[in-house]
Amino acid sequence: MRQLLRIARTEVLEHRRQPWMIFILVASYTLWVLIFGAFFLILDWIATQPEVLQALNQQLGGFGVQLDAFMKLATSTFGSLMFTNLPLFVAFMSGTSVLHDRESGTMPFLMLAPLTRRRLLMGKLAGAMAIPLVLHLLFVGSSSLVLGRLSSLAPHAHKLGAAPAWWVAYLVGAPASAAFVGALGTVISALSRDIRTSMQYTSFFIGLLSLGIGFVLVDGISRGMSLQLGYAAACAIATALTLLFGAWLISKDVTVT
Secondary structure (H helix, E strand, O other): OHHHHHHHHHHHHHHHOOHHHHHHHHHHHHHHHHHHHHHHHHHHHHOOOHHHHHHHHHHHHHOOOOHHHHHHHHHHHHHHHHHHHHHHHHHHHHOOHHHHHHHHOOHHHHHOOOOOHHHHHHHHHHHHHHHHHHHHHHHHHHHHHHHOOOHHHHHHHHHOOOOHHHHHHHHHHHHHHHHHHHHHHHHHHHHOOOHHHHHHHHHHHHHHHHHHHHHHHHHHHHHOHHHHHHHHHHHHHHHHHHHHHHHHHHHHHHHHO
16 A cells, blocks of 8 residues: 555646646646636526516527526536546646656556556555545535525525535545546556547546546436436446556556567
8 A cells, every 4th residue: 555655646746846737637627617617607696686587587498498497507517627637637647647657667667566557557646646635625515605605596505516416426436437538547547658649538538537537427417316326336447447547557568668
């Protein structure tokens, strides 16, 4: 366990040497919070102005859209963007982990460390998840709890922290999704021979997965905790299998080298 934590700490230090990457992660969360926060605050103010509210309903009605349906779509979009940030960021951070060690010549030395190859990848995954997970807990938790108190969002507050299933998605489902996606990023890194290829494959697969992740974590909240727990368990199993495959890959790579 100590060696695993040492690998994770090394990965975190590597990421901290790239302050612009961390700045981009923080800026992404901040941007979405400011945009949707201002939007929801304006709608909350409109809800207290009968004449303005009536005019808004008429304008939306002209497009065949009801205000409640519009609010439902807005809260789902906000939740999906905030929840899928964590898997996306972990994917990008893990997408070069093995490749970096191979290019720098440190992979053979890591393979001689007194820990299994699966634990080696687990340490790299933990290191890739550390900073994005802290940002997820900070930004998603605080923004959802604040916006969930707005009276205009009361019918959709279950997607903003007012339901037990949301807390499961926030504390378990999103991190489990990130672990699976990060494991995939690690395997892609082991398969790739250059950073451009690794980032292209990572962006493609993670982009597809993020659609399903957002749907389950946000729109699945209304179906209760069982769906969220089952989804998290499936992600945990998929992560373990992916890491086993990745351990076999790096073993083959070092053998051939």
